[in-house]
Amino acid sequence: MITLNINGKRRKVDLPSDTPLLWVLRDQLGMTGTKFGCGMAVCGACMVHIDGEPTRACVTPISTLATKKIVTIEAMAQDETGKKVQESWLAQGVPQCGYCQSGQVMSATALLKNQPKPSDADIDKAMSGNLCRCGTYPRIRAAIKQAAGIGEVQA
Amino acid sequence: MKIADKTSDASNPFQSADAVQIDNISRRTFIKQFALSGFVLAVGMPLLRADETAAPKANPKFGADAMPHGWVDNPLVFVAIAADGTVTIVCHRSEMGQGIRTSLPMVVADELEADWARVRIVQAPGDEARYGNQDTDGSRSTRHFFMPMRRVGAAAKQMLEAAAAAHWRVPVSEVKAVQHQVLHTPSGKAIGYGELAKAAAKLPVPTGDALRLKKPEEFRYIGKGKQGLYDGRDIVSGHAMYGIDTQIKGLLYAVVARPPVLGGKVASYDASAALKLPGVIKVVELPSTPLPAAFNPLGGIAVIAKNTWAAIQGRNALKIEWDHGQHASYDSVVYKAEMETAARQPGKVVRQQGDVDAALQGAAKRLEAEYYLPHLAQAPMEPPASTARIVKGQCEVWACTQAPQLARELVAKWLKLPEDKITIHVTLLGGGFGRKSMPDYVVESALLSQAMQGKPVKLTWTREDDLHHSYFHTVSLERLEAGLDAQGKPIAWLHRTVAPSISATFGPDSKQQMPVELGMGVINVPFVIDNLRIENPQAAAHTRIGWFRSVSNIPHAFAVQCFVAEMAAAAGRDHRDFLLDLIGPARSIDPNNLGDTWNHGESPAIYPVDTGRLRRVIETVTREAGWGRSLAKGRGLGLAAHYSFLTYVAVVVEVAVDETGKLSIPRVDIAVDCGPQVNPERIRSQLEGACIMGVSLATQGEISFKNGAVQQDNFHAYQITRIDDAPREIKVHLLPAAQFDSPLGGVGEPAVPPIAPALCNAIFAATGQRIRQLPIKEQLLKD
Numbered sequence: 006m007i008t009l010n011i012n013g014k015r016r017k018v019d020l021p022s023d024t025p026l027l028w029v030l031r032d033q034l035g036m037t038g039t040k041f042g043c044g045m046a047v048c049g050a051c052m053v054h055i056d057g058e059p060t061r062a063c064v065t066p067i068s069t070l071a072t073k074k075i076v077t078i079e080a081m082a083q084d085e086t087g088k089k090v091q092e093s094w095l096a097q098g099v100p101q102c103g104y105c106q107s108g109q110v111m112s113a114t115a116l117l118k119n120q121p122k123p124s125d126a127d128i129d130k131a132m133s134g135n136l137c138r139c140g141t142y143p144r145i146r147a148a149i150k151q152a153a154g155i156g157e158v159q160a
Numbered sequence: 161m162k163i164a165d166k167t168s169d170a171s172n173p174f175q176s177a178d179a180v181q182i183d184n185i186s187r188r189t190f191i192k193q194f195a196l197s198g199f200v201l202a203v204g205m206p207l208l209r210a211d212e213t214a215a216p217k218a219n220p221k222f223g224a225d226a227m228p229h230g231w232v233d234n235p236l237v238f239v240a241i242a243a244d245g246t247v248t249i250v251c252h253r254s255e256m257g258q259g260i261r262t263s264l265p266m267v268v269a270d271e272l273e274a275d276w277a278r279v280r281i282v283q284a285p286g287d288e289a290r291y292g293n294q295d296t297d298g299s300r301s302t303r304h305f306f307m308p309m310r311r312v313g314a315a316a317k318q319m320l321e322a323a324a325a326a327h328w329r330v331p332v333s334e335v336k337a338v339q340h341q342v343l344h345t346p347s348g349k350a351i352g353y354g355e356l357a358k359a360a361a362k363l364p365v366p367t368g369d370a371l372r373l374k375k376p377e378e379f380r381y382i383g384k385g386k387q388g389l390y391d392g393r394d395i396v397s398g399h400a401m402y403g404i405d406t407q408i409k410g411l412l413y414a415v416v417a418r419p420p421v422l423g424g425k426v427a428s429y430d431a432s433a434a435l436k437l438p439g440v441i442k443v444v445e446l447p448s449t450p451l452p453a454a455f456n457p458l459g460g461i462a463v464i465a466k467n468t469w470a471a472i473q474g475r476n477a478l479k480i481e482w483d484h485g486q487h488a489s490y491d492s493v494v495y496k497a498e499m500e501t502a503a504r505q506p507g508k509v510v511r512q513q514g515d516v517d518a519a520l521q522g523a524a525k526r527l528e529a530e531y532y533l534p535h536l537a538q539a540p541m542e543p544p545a546s547t548a549r550i551v552k553g554q555c556e557v558w559a560c561t562q563a564p565q566l567a568r569e570l571v572a573k574w575l576k577l578p579e580d581k582i583t584i585h586v587t588l589l590g591g592g593f594g595r596k597s598m599p600d601y602v603v604e605s606a607l608l609s610q611a612m613q614g615k616p617v618k619l620t621w622t623r624e625d626d627l628h629h630s631y632f633h634t635v636s637l638e639r640l641e642a643g644l645d646a647q648g649k650p651i652a653w654l655h656r657t658v659a660p661s662i663s664a665t666f667g668p669d670s671k672q673q674m675p676v677e678l679g680m681g682v683i684n685v686p687f688v689i690d691n692l693r694i695e696n697p698q699a700a701a702h703t704r705i706g707w708f709r710s711v712s713n714i715p716h717a718f719a720v721q722c723f724v725a726e727m728a729a730a731a732g733r734d735h736r737d738f739l740l741d742l743i744g745p746a747r748s749i750d751p752n753n754l755g756d757t758w759n760h761g762e763s764p765a766i767y768p769v770d771t772g773r774l775r776r777v778i779e780t781v782t783r784e785a786g787w788g789r790s791l792a793k794g795r796g797l798g799l800a801a802h803y804s805f806l807t808y809v810a811v812v813v814e815v816a817v818d819e820t821g822k823l824s825i826p827r828v829d830i831a832v833d834c835g836p837q838v839n840p841e842r843i844r845s846q847l848e849g850a851c852i853m854g855v856s857l858a859t860q861g862e863i864s865f866k867n868g869a870v871q872q873d874n875f876h877a878y879q880i881t882r883i884d885d886a887p888r889e890i891k892v893h894l895l896p897a898a899q900f901d902s903p904l905g906g907v908g909e910p911a912v913p914p915i916a917p918a919l920c921n922a923i924f925a926a927t928g929q930r931i932r933q934l935p936i937k938e939q940l941l942k943d
Contacts, residue, residue, distance in 0.1 A: 007811045011613040014457025021439075024467075025469060027469075031468070032413060032466075032469070035407055037398075037401070037404075037405035037407065041543075041620070042541050042543075043875050044622055044623060045874055048623075050495030060934055068584075079397070081396075081397065088397075091397060095388060095393065095396060098845060100387060100392055100395045100396065101258070102589060103257070103392075104542045104591060104594075106395050108422075129883060129886075132883045133882045133883050133884045135883070136541065137541070138591045138853070139541075139849045139853075141848075142561065142852060143886070144881040146883065
């Protein structure tokens, strides 16, 4: 039995310790906002924050998380930066199918917490781990800039 | 209108509706005397083979009329108004990122004079007899349902007005519905929709001439693009529910090990290690079905567990011996050579004018080129997933599907239950791109629930499953030859298109492309060349070929638009000027005269090929992109134009190739004429996305086979474009329609095909290097 701190709540999990956080969230706890896309840390759909660091839940076994703070997309509306990112995402009309956008919002929020005024190169670096098959990248970039309160800046 | 006493997100006021069904048949329009070879693609079930489609049928139907179950425009089916005024609108088309759950209900709301803030949307289950055709493919949802949805809204509004007039005992001519209430102008009285709904629902539904549609200048929402995405808030907060997110009490989780080679089956297996793993409940063999594959499950060994991870671990522990069957030697390198051989010999002539051979003999200059495009996987970010349960002889399914009625019919067939015992709930789709038109995975989930005595089972395809077992985009070899006269004018055009056909997935030994595939930009080139011949040599399929966004337009546009650029260079002319001359003057062409008997299932009279519109998008995009401007070393502009899905698109791509050969794309301009624009904001987002998908397939997309099996396992091997490699700037130029009642074109697909050729033409402009084989991958890199 492992106790996890997820979005400020303690959740007891009785699963093998090598189980990735992703499946605990989705199948055990019913928190389906964190998405499955690849299972090998190459698409970013499962991005969560572990002690503030953007982390891929699909390759993070719960055995490593006993003392950590886990934050998921479901808590972003209560996060000052996360809320700002969500609003700019809507204002720019970023989502198409929307499936990857949980992970995109989590990566963008982590970026803005670390770098409140990111350059284009910073955005490339922080967001290149998040795939979007619909191709919403130009709007993701614009939405990050809007959330950061910066106009069009060139790299 | 069905009356719901309360508004509740949990209740669907239509579930128990006993609304009257209207008779579609009497309303069918657009009936013309032309051959029907149309709806093979659109239905997603090719019942017709190439040779069977030529015979004209009496009274052919076009557009939505020609689709299974056509369309329905009964407001009692699509609109409900609660006592509190909440307007519920049904969306019967699948949402996969195109914004249809916003755009079509917005059309209803506009004609209904509903306040968008008081509209909620419910998704229809698969039930075409009730809702009309639901196959969400072929860039058809808005094209086919714009007018029916307008009529739905207008009829409901008139019923509310009639109810208000009766309530006040005034002539209906004195009342007017405005934003969720009906006003009586002479007295200044007003009454809300919620108060009127019950009485309005009992009134006759106005039809035909009694229906009054808005004039375009009266639209509030249509054409404005001001409505945010209906599901946007749920999406950005992680609350949107996709097929993979279904949760039911007592849910079991499954993954399946499928035969790695098409037509393969399990020879033997040992599940003992898998069954010892924690969380694994059961291992079930699913029988393989004989070819052709159609929409049948592939068979294999399923592991059912307490969670998805345990199921995956269980699958890893299976020991399976496969009997690979007849396609075990499929090898993409060998196959490419076979296609080249086929393309260098005459094939079935599918269009011919003049004498190509003589013209080539007499040409001052001759060119030839071969273009190769590999298989692609749709790879939606949400892989296929479906949940099923069977209770007391009724099967309920929750699935991300583009084809819910087809899924319903297939599940009924496989479970041997009547169709009315099957309910297909349509979730949001985390991308579709054609993959989710093929409901094999939905059938699998139903079979797995059946194997578990009807318990709810969620089947998840892992990314490996998705890439190994898709219905792949075809692989193609396009060979072109041309002759120019002494003045550089094109006088001969020979195109041999070699590609396994989608029809091979459904019929035995089908080796020719169907009219549907040929009509996607190879047979119907609207070029002014006296001597022209299109041939289709045979190609056998060794995997499941299926629909991928834009389908055969991708290889055809790539070859044709790259080759025209090569011809222009050979003629020593500017590419744009050469292309415009090749298209010739503005004129309206009957697609039948171009050998295209399909015409996207639409009437040739209503949807001719309009070279004036094609010219205009080329002129617009080159002007906006600054065609001809001077560029720094290593930079170049490339042009391509393509007509597909009844929409005209031209693209200019700007590339930069550095001294190491690294490619970047600073800017893309796209000009589009899709006719009237119902939701311009979502049109823009679709075009931006199509551009990036086009870049992705051009630069990185490749599924290859070795020993019959796919070689790419996951996104590390099947790369799709990331933000740092995407075009930095995409400028969309929407051309206004001549008038709002002109016919609608498609939007979701037509911008994909011209991207890759424009990109490769830009690379030539920047570097002098011709790319004739996709993906580009490392072709530009210097040693």
